[in-house]
Amino acid sequence: MEITENAALVVVDVQQGFDEPESWGPRNNPAADENIASLIATWQDTGRPVVFVRHDSTKPDSPLRPGQQGNDFKEYVEQRRGLGKGPELFITKTVNSAFYGTPDLDAWLKAAGITQIAVAGIQTNMCAETTARMGGNLGYDVLFAFDATYTFDETGPFGWHLTADELARATAVTLHGGGFARVVTTKEIVAAVRS
Template sequence: MTRTAIEIADNSALLVIDVQKGFDDASFWGPRDNPDAETNIAALMDAWRATGRPVVLVRHASVHPGSVLAADHPGHALKDLVEERRREDDLLITKTVNSAFYGAPDLAAWLTARGIGQLVLTGIQTNMCVETTARMAGNLGYDVLVPLDATHTFDLTDGTGPGGLALTAAQLAAATAVNLQGGGFARIVTTAQLLSAARAGATA
């Protein structure tokens, strides 16, 4: 049965995944999609703040040599739009792999301790850390919502050179949407839908 109505729980957690300065380096990553992603992430953070819901910040500490997301690189820092909205009671997770559930502190333990069963996932990259975290969250039994317009990614090749497989960022984002919703891991929604539902839930 497909669920279409969006209801935001009072303790629904907003995960802001890897919104880090290193992703602004176009020479490292190549072309991206969705230039509105950061604006939508900021709007969702503001809505979660206004309604008293929890926010989880996730950052990637790459272990790959030369990465702009390495812990000792300036690109490891959170983007200003996130840092400006950061609060002391936010959970800050640092990870070295795609899933936020394999970081420190332990995300699942934190959610369980607070009785949180619903997650809203935003961030970078759509088809990498956002999708991986959403898949794992779905497997763990969480109600997962992904506003695709509050994520973005980059063009990607399979690394085999000329003649190899290549997909644009938009194609990868579309594949993520199909994978997550079609596979039953998460519901794909919009930022506008979530903002409306969050406000409605806060006044109910």
């Protein structure tokens, strides 16, 4: 795997509100935060661009709505902002895709000549997946850092219930099998960046 010198890491919605279990239910992948932190450090240490995305929920009961502590980035993310040797972008959004945020991610990437992105963050099957799918649709070479994401159990139509692990696997199969992204591990990405 090759990581370009200007590949951008897109860190999606790593916010304190996702640490409120009463709002979300059971989650998977307890190592995700450590892996996200590792990717941020690797990108910053090598001077590559990092995009920090924050979800500003418009739902009145969401812990991610502006003005609530849950809207803030998790501490390990906030502490890393501004420390990189490379460019950094901060995006806010109210929908699933970072490509529909402010400022315009696609325009920023294109202006910088960036053709490859790595996606990490929360939730695997929601905003991280949607951002990866759109990146693929827009022609970017997308790496999806599977173990640097996590999600929660969910109940859908017909009473169907999927665990967080089942949803995460479905995302991985859809993204990889559908050609939207290459689903990889944090270890693989870090090794490629540092090689």
